[in-house]
Amino acid sequence: MPMPAYPETSAGLRDGKEKLRLWLKLLDCTHLIERQLRGRFRADFDITLPRFDVLAALDRFPEGLTMGGLSRRLRVSQGNVTGVVERLLKEGEIRRWNPPGDRRTFYIALTEQGQRNFDRMAAAHQAWIDELLGGLAVQEISQLQALLSRAKASVEAKEKSHGDA
Amino acid sequence: MPMPAYPETSAGLRDGKEKLRLWLKLLDCTHLIERQLRGRFRADFDITLPRFDVLAALDRFPEGLTMGGLSRRLRVSQGNVTGVVERLLKEGEIRRWNPPGDRRTFYIALTEQGQRNFDRMAAAHQAWIDELLGGLAVQEISQLQALLSRAKASVEAKEKSHGDA
DNA sequence: TCGATATATTTTAAGCTTAAAATATATCGA
DNA sequence: TCGATATATTTTAAGCTTAAAATATATCGA
Numbered sequence: 292m293p294m295p296a297y298p299e300t301s302a303g304l305r306d307g308k309e310k311l312r313l314w315l316k317l318l319d320c321t322h323l324i325e326r327q328l329r330g331r332f333r334a335d336f337d338i339t340l341p342r343f344d345v346l347a348a349l350d351r352f353p354e355g356l357t358m359g360g361l362s363r364r365l366r367v368s369q370g371n372v373t374g375v376v377e378r379l380l381k382e383g384e385i386r387r388w389n390p391p392g393d394r395r396t397f398y399i400a401l402t403e404q405g406q407r408n409f410d411r412m413a414a415a416h417q418a419w420i421d422e423l424l425g426g427l428a429v430q431e432i433s434q435l436q437a438l439l440s441r442a443k444a445s446v447e448a449k450e451k452s453h454g455d456a
Numbered sequence: 457m458p459m460p461a462y463p464e465t466s467a468g469l470r471d472g473k474e475k476l477r478l479w480l481k482l483l484d485c486t487h488l489i490e491r492q493l494r495g496r497f498r499a500d501f502d503i504t505l506p507r508f509d510v511l512a513a514l515d516r517f518p519e520g521l522t523m524g525g526l527s528r529r530l531r532v533s534q535g536n537v538t539g540v541v542e543r544l545l546k547e548g549e550i551r552r553w554n555p556p557g558d559r560r561t562f563y564i565a566l567t568e569q570g571q572r573n574f575d576r577m578a579a580a581h582q583a584w585i586d587e588l589l590g591g592l593a594v595q596e597i598s599q600l601q602a603l604l605s606r607a608k609a610s611v612e613a614k615e616k617s618h619g620d621a
Numbered sequence: 622t623c624g625a626t627a628t629a630t631t632t633t634a635a636g637c638t639t640a641a642a643a644t645a646t647a648t649c650g651a
Numbered sequence: 652t653c654g655a656t657a658t659a660t661t662t663t664a665a666g667c668t669t670a671a672a673a674t675a676t677a678t679c680g681a
Contacts, residue, residue: 309597310589311582314489316604321486322531323611324479329639339639341667358630366487368669373631375667395629395676417476424475426610427603432474435603438596439481445591446488494669504669506637523660533639538661540637560646560659625679632673643662649655 324423331419336412341367341375342384343416346401346409349385355398384408489588496584501577506532506540507549508581511566511574514550520563549573 329340348364349356358376362369376399379385384405387397401409424432494505513529514521523541527534541564544550549570552562566574589597 307586308582309594309601310585310592313589313597313601313604314585316601316608317482317486317489319531320604320608320611321482323608323615324482326531327611327615333640339666359628366484366491367667369630370632370670371668378666393629393677397630417473420475420479421472423611423614424478424607426613427475427606429474431603431606432478434599435607436474436478436481438592438600438603439478439485441592441596442589442600443481443485443488446485446492446588448591449588450488450492498670504636524658532637534660535640535662536638543636558647558659562660623679623681625681626677627679628675628677630673630675633671635669637668638666640665641663643660645658645660647656647658649657651653651655 324420327423328416328419331415332412335415336408338412341371342379343412345372345375345379346384346405347413349399349401350406350409350413353400355388355400358397358399361399379405489585492588493581493584496580497577500580501573503577506536507544508577510537510540510544511549511570512578514564514566515571515574515578518565520553520565523562523564526564544570 325340332338332340332343344365345361348361352360356364358372359369361376362372365372376385376387380387380399383402385399386402387399390396390398427435490505497503497505497508509530510526513526517525521529523537524534526541527537530537541550541552545552545564548567550564551567552564555561555563592600
């Protein structure tokens with residue numbers, strides 16, 4: 292008796308594009324949610340997503356983050372943070388200083404004003420996410436969380452073997 | 457005997473931020489993969505992600521897509537597609553025409569050259585995704601796919617109730 | 622101690638992205 | 652038929668993003 296060409300056939304389509312489809316759906320979900328958030332942040336707080344992301348990163352590091360640390364955390368280029376940080380400095384949401392002993396390095400952190408504004412925005416942000424993902428059961432949330440961790444680990448393993456930082 | 461304050465306590469942390477954490481992980485995974493793909497597309501084909509995305513959308517519609525249809529499919533603004541399409545036209549990857557009877561509307565589709573180039577790039581793209589997500593089991597892939605569909609449905613339901621297109 | 626090398630950041634040039642206004646064409650309804 | 656309204660797209664102004672080059676400072680090793 293011949294073996295079936297595709298042993299996993301019962302689980303669904305078996306044309307070898309399952310991972311590609313998964314990636315496309317991941318991307319689509321992200322874009323969908325990002326679009327919602329962008330519009331709401333703009334309407335309610337007149338702030339962009341990239342600026343909020345910087346404030347959120349700094350909120351987790353009250354002692355401050357370097358430009359490079361911020362860039363790695365947000366997974367954006369170094370030159371990128373330069374510009375966004377510049378605007379947030381001008382608006383008084385963050386402050387910047389050199390650590391003693393290294394004049395190349397800059398640290399940035401939230402100002403009091405920035406912390407106050409971030410706290411308000413973060414509360415709204417969480418409420419929006421709760422609303423948008425409200426259709427998922429507690430169990431689904433935790434399953435997704437675990438599976439995405441697995442996906443992340445897979446990508447990071449390949450990333451290293453490829454030689455990029 | 458008092459009821460526990462958080463009935464689902466056994467499933468993990470119960471501070472009400474599970475959905476937020478899930479969203480942050482989703483975003484992180486997406487950025488991680490996007491960064492890999494961007495670098496590889498650039499190195500191997502000297503093309504940007506947005507341009508590839510347009511070609512991929514057109515590949516699925518050999519009869520052509522309107523500017524608006526493309527914009528909705530890619531979840532980007534209308535003005536955005538104008539620019540990317542312009543560059544692809546100049547490079548000869550796509551062609552554009554008015555449908556008979558409506559001079560407001562433009563259709564675009566791949567040229568032969570565009571189709572040829574897309575086919576090569578799509579093969580590489582699929583191989584990269586297969587590699588990056590290679591650490592996931594077949595079952596995990598299909599679970600993720602199903603859960604992300606659920607997430608997407610949840611967001612789309614809220615989107616409608618909020619009044620945005 | 623001082624040239625070579627490494628590290629941290631900014632600058633540059635090009636392209637991507639958005640929201641809102643502007644333009645052009647089509648359709649609807651008296 | 653023709654003004655009002657709707658639809659499809661482009662333009663505009665501002666900001667975001669990248670990769671690579673440039674700048675500035677620190678560290679290493681003879």
